[in-house]
Amino acid sequence: MKRREFLRTAGVTAAATTIAAPAIAQSMPEIKWRMATSWPKSLDTLYGGAEHFCKRIAEMTDNKFQITPFAAGELVPGLQVLDAVQSGTVEAGNTALYYYWGKDPAMAFGTVVPFGLNTRQTLSWQLAGGGLDLINDMLKDYNCHAVMGGNTGAQMGGWFRKEVKSLDDLKGMKIRIAGLGGTILSRVGAVPQQVAASDIYPALEKGTIDAAEWVGPYDDEKLGFVKVAKYYYYPGWWEGNAQGHTLFNLAKWNELPKSYQHIVNSASHDLWTWVMAKYDIVNAPALKRLVNNGAVLRAFPQDVMESCYKVTNELYAELSKNNKHFAKLHQSMIDYRGDSLAWNQVAELGFDSFMMRMRTRS
Template sequence: MKRREFLKAAGVGVAASAAVAAPAVAQTMPEIKWRLVASWPKSLDTLYGGCEFFCQRIAELTDNKFQIQPFAAGELVGGLQVLDAVQAGNVEMGNTALYYYWGKNAAFTFGTSLPFGLNTRQHISWLRFGGGTELLNDLLKEYNCHGIPTGSTGAQMGGWFRNEIKSSADFKGLKFRVGGFAGTIVQRVGGVPQQIAAGDIYPALEKGTIDAAEWVGPYDDEKLGFQKVAKYYYYPGWWEGTGQGHNVINMAKWNELPKHYQAAVTAASHDAFTWVTGKYDYVNPPALKRLVANGALLRPFPQEVLEACYKAANDIYAEHAKTNKHFEKMHTSLTSYRSDSLAWNQVAELSFDSFMMRMRTRT
């Protein structure tokens, strides 16, 4: 073949290859637009900010081909209707605390925090390596959803009370805004639990519709203004040794995603965990100082109150485990891991933290 003819033929071959390859590449990076509804108002710039961060990461990981637009609580659906909206396919995904839906199944509480359960590090370890996520997704598939853990608040505060709590008797008749499954324990010790979305807590506390309210911790509580209407600030939030959030995704939409987009959603969710949890750990200490300086009265729950609630919690767990297969499986898995983890943490984390706390005022 003559040189000119060879080059001409080669050029046609290259052009043909490019024509075949270009559509294949385009097919692997389709343009997709989703909506994410959150349980959080925009004023909570760590929880809702974590949703914005997640959506930004998805765009970065897919060269802007996969766009997810976040919507705050109330913009498309109410803060406590996120799971329902995703399950129905009205939106593709949401970011929420699964324990909001304990009324559908009490086992949802394991997704966010089991009262007297695990701390933040223990919980994410159980979810990712102890089978917790698989157990939760076995439950979520009954609601046409797939779940991936995202940011955690860390251990939470016990909330704001109009009056001092001196014994468990002070819980009798107490109208207490408390998230998720913990309300059943509050009720068992005589309280009247109220589940109210973040944006509605302040007016309820201000008007006296409720006597006490918990939310997350100093940074968010300061933003919501609770210190203006209740002065006693209790700790610890025994119902939330962690406050684990989840991305919940409509199952059909999840299955339609290309595998590498599914991987991007998983990776961005894990990135959001670091972002949210790291930010809370950084902003809560100065916020607590400001609250105390402005008149908040910091109080620990009395030991008798903690023990009464602990006993009530374990009685309730035993009751649910008898009739709820999801609850029984998750409870068995979590408590088995917790026992070994606490023993290890007593040797390592607790001894180190205790020493550093004692030395804090000496340096």
């Protein structure tokens, strides 16, 4: 290219850049929203994830779009986040959809269903397998739109004051557990209890309840359960993972510029990896500390697992008959799960099993 032509072209490019920058800035309106969450600030991974999400959105918009998170109880109670977003009391909320399964059992698919998917499967099914589209189709009835939030990974089966040696030991046992997991346990003879997080420790200590599930080692350690119930069971078959979501009031979401919607989606992917990575880092050492402090690890007996699995499938068949959203989400999930399990059995399980056997030889 001749020098004169180069300078002329460079001048045009520079001028275009100079003009474009203010135009882009002008197309990004200043927006300030509030976000209610279901998490106390002490849960620094779940509430911290909400803070991280809001921070990323502000950074990607040069602080034009600011969302301020609030802990559970600061704006609305933790279990009323969906209602607050639906009504427009707040523009956004960070929560777990299975808290609202009483409104519609299909809500449970947003977070997790017993004997459902693991963490990676949930990410794949919701983002690439159509699961999130089905969830948002359901949420239109509640004037909400959802993007994926953080995920806890596979959870533990909870803390028990006495050992569970067979299915018979669950009969009459008062267990703090919510949602579909509680319904299933009630069908095998246990007595599910609704107990707020702050009340679990004293209830276990006094024997008001016999067992309680929460999340996993890191969060459970904070609540001190090992001091009052030493048997720590696994796996949490009712929570092979627990997927959170950020909800937006549907009207407010539709008013957002498309660029902001894309930024929100990008921030949600960032949030998922941030929360999952942190839980994977902190749970392992927390489990070691719990065992050193007296926790006795126990696997649920085989008859417990198989009986609960059978009851679970019976419950899903019942709910699918009368609930169109449940039926669609359940069918979509099991269609995906079959192929996914077959593939994971070949590759992931083969690799993981070998590495676990070799763990002590390194």
